[in-house]
Amino acid sequence: MTPQAAERPGEDGAPALSVRGLHKTYESGFQALRTVDLEIRRGEIFALLGPNGAGKTTLISIICGIVRPSGGQVEVNGHDIVRDWRRARSLIGLVPQELTTDSFEKVRDTVAFSRGLYGCRPDPAHIEHVLRALSLWDKRDAQMRTLSGGMKRRVLIAKALAHEPELLFLDEPTAGVDVELRRDMWALVRELREQGVTIVLTTHYIEEAEEMADRVGVINHGQIILVERKDTLMQKLGRKRLALQLQTPLLAIPDALTHLELELADDGHQLIYTFDTQAERTGITRLLQDLSSAGIRFSDMHTEQSTLEEIFVDLVRRES
Amino acid sequence: MNLRGVRTLYAFEMARWFRTLAQSIISPVVTTSLYFVVFGAAIGARIQEIDGVAYGAFIVPGLIMLMVLTQSTQNASFGIFFPRFSGTVYEILAAPVSAFEVVMGFVGAAATKAIILGLIILATATLFVEMQIAHPVFMLLFMALTAITFSLMGFIIGIWADGFEKLSFVPMLIVMPLAFLGGTFYSIDMLPPAWQTVTLFNPVFYLISAFRWSFFGTSDIGVGVSLAMIALFLAVALAVVAWIFRTGYRLRD
Incomplete structure (x- = not known):
């Protein structure tokens, strides 16, 4: 599978992000990125998945100007990050993975600082809107050191949104935050997308990507190994499981059925049949006929789709 | 040019200073x-x-x-070291601010603090001794040039240091001795000839000599020579800072 180009570019033809032939080797000799080509269209939520050390953070850091590329080209809304760095950077917001905050700063001040740093004129109304959207308004005069980890994470998001970016990078945004906050963040991300912000998300929680992403990219060993619409990916690579609740438990799969991909579960009360959704024939009709012939009766049946996590693990394992 | 970005960095650094006003102002005034x-x-x-x-x-x-040298160095080194130490430097590196603008923000704030302290020390001195300033404009010019030069040096130290130990190493073990041996408390004429020659290799000697001239109209060495030396230090510091940003030394991998 090869990375796909954006399906729908922006109004002026330029995608939100275009990465071509990007590679990075650190001074230590470690090759963090091989050759990365990637295009992200405006207004989408793109989830970048990959195991630890795959190159996710290096890729984001290069795009944001924190790490120097060894070669290749990156454009943000058509602005080259080297030649037109000032314009390119002003369009980007970054929420880093680490909870890096200035302990003695007040929440409102640190968010206003971020806005000023990007050259935007002061806008207390916008700062208030962002703080309220992230449930931080009550904490606006609190020093950063007094906040919980989850609250600090929200402040980092507020800082990244202070200058109204068009492309937002969320590097592991929900790492270490509780379920409630995670769901709040998902809601916020969706709201930002509705406002036209393009979002690139890296996460270890595949559930997060499954919940929010329009498209998914998988990176491993410094290379993008797949870019696909999430739905298409799940359809293409996903395998379905048909679970049959048996009336009488089985000790083993009868010989007449060993040619099928079957397994027993729930102490023989359940028969699981795994099939490929893309195959010409799923084999379900044949299975039901064979079960009937073998005299096996069932009381209930349901199907389950492979999760994105299972697809991801399978992909990375195959690559390795 | 992102002047708002510069102003933001400058204001941030000044606010940090005012937040610890007692430590920032009272302590140096008491020491002096x-x-x-x-x-x-x-x-x-x-x-x-x-x-x-x-x-x-x-x-x-x-x-x-002595106060301007040490405070410029300390303030500028801490100013850039702390974001590196805490990790918040990512925001500065990712922002649309150029290297020159970052330096303007940090060095400008550090130099301002040092100049304010220098003027406070001057005001304090008038409580103890009678003072007259022969060349007030030159006095301010020399103070400003020294503050900027040593703030640049402090900025370099703040980038170079990878721990608090190194951060205090240069100000305490290099700047302070150079200031003491540069004629803070004596005239070069009071030294034996051999030590007079050695003192000529101390860059701080030229700063103090020129600064003293602006007060009393007399100096150990020609003001033109001192001015040229200050300009040279400034140029060297600027060149090193330019190199840091060009290579990304300890800032960008």
Whole structure:
């Protein structure tokens, strides 16, 4: 599978992000990125998945100007990050993975600082809107050191949104935050997308990507190994499981059925049949006929789709 | 040019300073006052005039310069080191601010703090000794140039340091001794000829000499030479900072 180009570019033809032939080797000799080509269209939520050390953070850091590329080209809304760095950077917001905050700063001040740093004129109304959207308004005069980890994470998001970016990078945004906050963040991300912000998300929680992403990219060993619409990916690579609740438990799969991909579960009360959704024939009709012939009766049946996590693990394992 | 970005960095650094006002201002003022009491009043009363200037007044420019040198270096080094240490430097690196603008923000704030302290020390000195400033404009010019040059040096130290130990190493073990041996408390004429020659290799000597000239109209060495030396230090510091940003040394991998 090869990375796909954006399906729908922006109004002026330029995608939100275009990465071509990007590679990075650190001074230590470690090759963090091989050759990365990637295009992200405006207004989408793109989830970048990959195991630890795959190159996710290096890729984001290069795009944001924190790490120097060894070669290749990156454009943000058509602005080259080297030649037109000032314009390119002003369009980007970054929420880093680490909870890096200035302990003695007040929440409102640190968010206003971020806005000023990007050259935007002061806008207390916008700062208030962002703080309220992230449930931080009550904490606006609190020093950063007094906040919980989850609250600090929200402040980092507020800082990244202070200058109204068009492309937002969320590097592991929900790492270490509780379920409630995670769901709040998902809601916020969706709201930002509705406002036209393009979002690139890296996460270890595949559930997060499954919940929010329009498209998914998988990176491993410094290379993008797949870019696909999430739905298409799940359809293409996903395998379905048909679970049959048996009336009488089985000790083993009868010989007449060993040619099928079957397994027993729930102490023989359940028969699981795994099939490929893309195959010409799923084999379900044949299975039901064979079960009937073998005299096996069932009381209930349901199907389950492979999760994105299972697809991801399978992909990375195959690559390795 | 992102002037708002520069102003934001500058205001942030100044706000940090004002947040710890007692530590920032009172401590240096008390320290310098003690110098006046010990060297100016107690010991100075037993030392004859130098170049027609009472010893108590003679040491004022040197003490101001000592304060400006150490405070510029410390403030600028801490200013850039702390974001590196805490990790918040990512925001500065990712923002649309150029290297020059970052330096303007940090070095401008550090130099401002040092100049404010220098002027406070000057005001404090007038409580102990009678002072007259022969060339006030030059006095301010030399103070500003010194503050900027040593703030640039502090910025370099803040980038170079990878721990608090290194951060205090240069100000305490290099800047402070150079200031003491650069004529803060004496005239070069009071030294044996060999040590006079050695002193000529001390860059701080030229700063103090020129600064003292702006107060009393006399100096150990020509003002033109001092000015040229200050310009040279400034150029070297700027070149090193430019190299840091060009190569990304300890900032960008």
